[in-house]
Amino acid sequence: MLAIGDELLSGRTKDRNIGYLAEMMTVAGIDLKEVRIVGDEPHLIADTLNTLRRQYDYVFTSGGIGPTHDDITADAVAAAFSLPIGEHPEAMSRLSAHYVARGLEFTEARRRMARTPEGASLIDNPVSVAPGFRVDNVFVMAGVPNVFQAMLGKVIESLPAGQAIESVAVACPYGEGDIGDPLRALSKLHPGVAIGSYPRFDGERFSTEIVIRSRDKAALDAAASAVSTMLADKASGAPAATPG
Template sequence: MPNPTAAMLVIGDEILSGRTQDTNTPYLARVLAEKGIDLREARMVPDIAGEIVAAVKQLRARYTHVFTSGGIGPTHDDITADCMAAAFGVGIGVREDARAILATNYANPEVDLNPQRLRMARIPDGARLIDNPISKAPGFTIGNVHVMAGVPEIFRVMVDGLVPRLGGGRPLVSRSVRVNMPEGLLAAPLGEVAADHPKVVIGCYPFHQDGKPSANVVFRSEDEAALEAAAAALCARVGDKAAAPV
């Protein structure tokens, strides 16, 4: 059976303005690889409702799972929950269990839980909450879409709580071999190895160190034996140009 698939949807002007570096996608990618869920696409969209709704509709039809980050805080630009309700055609309102969880974050909830903060307890109908042990405001799963915070520390604990309860597949195993030769000379033997090992995805990432050309060759596969065979085949072809794994 093929592995489940996934897309990441990063929501927020701060990413597309270049102000903030998205570290959530790489984190999710590594967690999903271990779980055997294949991350196939990532998208970044601005805080514009039409864009968010269109992207989530397209992605959720295409992949087993969609993971989102951003836009679930208390301010006017936090519109992700409303967009999810719109994308699924369901209602949205303050949910009592979400409000109760949120209240535990405040010394005096009657006063502190102002209308803006209460926005964080607005959950689309039929969603399941995702735990946020840091700042309490929950994420949620609706259908196959998992809605999480953009703040990296919170995104990570939400992912760590969520992913174990999803069905997984065969984890992707990876191995890197550094080859101390120019990519243009490595390309021919590497192409042969790639053709001989169709179950292994092989990427080549050139770099320079002390002015000398090298490349990291990354082997990835669900089949560890096939991966080892491909790596060994490359090492045999390039001889002492293959350095220690990096």
């Protein structure tokens, strides 16, 4: 994923699209491998896009497709693909109908939202009409979270579903320091699963959430059971919850 916008890098806007996309990809069975955030710099956007689209099956972008001068994503995508950019007829007709119906002027700024690289297909925007677009394996979506979410829903419908990764979360009352050694041993015995441990700190004590992930249900169950056994052994043979 590539999130675009100076406001994300200045801290003025806290991104809400990355976490949402991450969750949706997991549900769809698509591995999210990398996320980058860059500002409104045309060359950096184009270069980053070229790196990502060659490296991964899909690239999803957020931000920079509105009507103002700092909305430069469409131009950067066109530059990345060395494609000409122009007003997409279907996007023009949707936007024009939208503004005519509301008695609003179809300004030059608004027309900018119909600009796509040549040959792009549109991504429907059920929230506010102005569409996103797809070029090859790159999906260009809005940055406003509810518009991004609506567009992403349309995109995911259009993709072949992967095999979803299943996961089991085990709450662990011990800090990572207490379970690190047995958990490392256990993860070596279960190579078909990914075992993650995520520390929580409530201001006084650490606890841990242990998450086991796999596409192989049997391997997942075996590893989850081994983790539970390890924690039960620890509870019976060791002092209770300890800090750090």
